[in-house]
Amino acid sequence: MFEKTFKDFNLNFSALNESNTFSSGDLVTGQISFELSKVTKIRSITMCLLGKADVHWSSGSRKRRRTYYAKIDFFNLKSMILQEGAVGGPAPLPPGRHVYSFTCQIPQGDFPSSFRGPYGQIVYNLTVGIDRPWHMSKDFVTQLNFVHHVDSNQPELMSPLSGSNSMSVCSLSCTSGLITMTGSVGKKGFTRGETIRIICNFSNASSRTVTPKAMLKQKQQYYTREGVHRRLIAKKLDSVTGLPISAHTEETHTEMTLTIPAESSLTISNCSLLHVEYEIELSLCQRASPDLTVVFPIVVCDIPLRPHYVD
Template sequence: MFQQTIKNFNINFNVLNETNSFSSGDLITGHVSFDLTKETKITSISMALTGRANVHWSTGGGGGRRRRRHRKHHTAKLDFFNFKSVILQENSDTGGTAILQPGRHLFPFTCQLPQGDFPSTFRGVFGQILYSLTVSIHRPWHMAKDFVTELNFVNRINTNQPELHAPLSGSNSMTLCCLWCASGPITMTVSVEKKAFMPGETVKIICQFSNASSRTATPKVALQQKQICYTINKMSKRMVMKNLASVTGEPVSAHTSDVHTAIMLAIPTFAPLTISNCIIIDVDYFIEVSLSVRASSDLTVLFPIILCDTPVNAQPPLYL
């Protein structure tokens, strides 16, 4: 069997950075290695570098065979690139095959990612964006054996955009009503030091609360992720909201004013980057700051933020 002939196959990359990621135009170098248990004829060893996106979801139908017949499936696929090259190729002068002896074998390779505005790697509920390197070993009278490894592709945005460094602020207020009585207002003013963050970074949310009502209000901060998948013509779409992280602050007592506090929210290291350059998949993020009051809807302020792979410094304060 082929699996018994070739063992311990590995695709090894020369690391470009500490996150082991690749971007548009990067030169990828490395080697493939494997062990042979016996003398083996190899026609060629080829390599394919691919980038693609796909989405799929269904609507209607439900349980039961009859209902499943009426289920509608929505799909879309995009191919960003598909480049092929050869690592080992024998010519006709040698019979078209290479005879490799038992033992360890190592073959270096070099390939380059194309230039382009390609979206970052992503795996979602109804869609994914994948980049991969496939090495295929071809033998006479055998089907080619493929070995696939995924690449962590990052779309590096221009972090010099002023709006990414500028602080965000917002406010909201509400009045509680019980029958014909109305309480004093509950107000919140919130600010975030900038718009762009990296996974693993901690966001500092500065809050000012006033609670003139007779009920305690509890502040909460959450990182919300919004995934939207589209068909190619965008006639259909599917949205998913996910809460990736949340923190509860100290309660704001009734009849208190000018309560100042800072709430720290850690962005998970596993959070995918923002995706806004793919026609079938969008990934957006929001910081949701809310005041929760018993027997009432929450008072909320939303901040749209961007997750990127490059540090972004907050804009320094202006002094008059």
């Protein structure tokens, strides 16, 4: 068996940063090491660097169950770490510890960040394969944490967001009262763990009490290759409820805050099979009537944004 011959197999990377992430164009360097318990012939040690996305889900009843599946390879790079005895056959390696260094470069390209969800994933794998005569090839797979860097120089990410909405509410006497809501967020781009400050102004001319609420949502959308079929998941990540606003109240000002969870995925908009989006939903909740809402789409980045000042 493989484990009886190869002891203490390790695959180690050289970290490029504190978060141990990789991005487009980065050079991946490291070592593989193992201990041989006896003289062993090895045909080759290969390395494969693969970036891919795949989605899969099923729908319908048990009798009419339908499965959807799609896959895209961003890149698939293969190289040789060791190739012994190309002419005379595999050369034997002596017992003891063996260490081999490797280097590979992630291609330049607009590749999406790593992600894993219930109906799909975006993964970047480094696979080391050991091939021996008269044995099944043995593969060791390690995942790279890949990050797509958003261009922080985009003006729209630092631009404030604002929106308003209003509706008339008819009471039992059918006297209409207007409810208005205006909200604003200081910018569009945020990082994981950052707090979002929402400034709100409300006016309630109706005869009902309304309650303001802010919610941070994540939307995961999975697509087939043609984009004809879609699977959507919406998750509430954080929410806050403000003080009720009494009937016939004018110009109520309040502020609410939401926090992006530190473990949240980054926004993904550059993959045809899988999107991850975020939005802030500001609403006024009332009984027996639809909620009044304003939605702000935001972007979760990996690098803190810095305002650009013009002299």
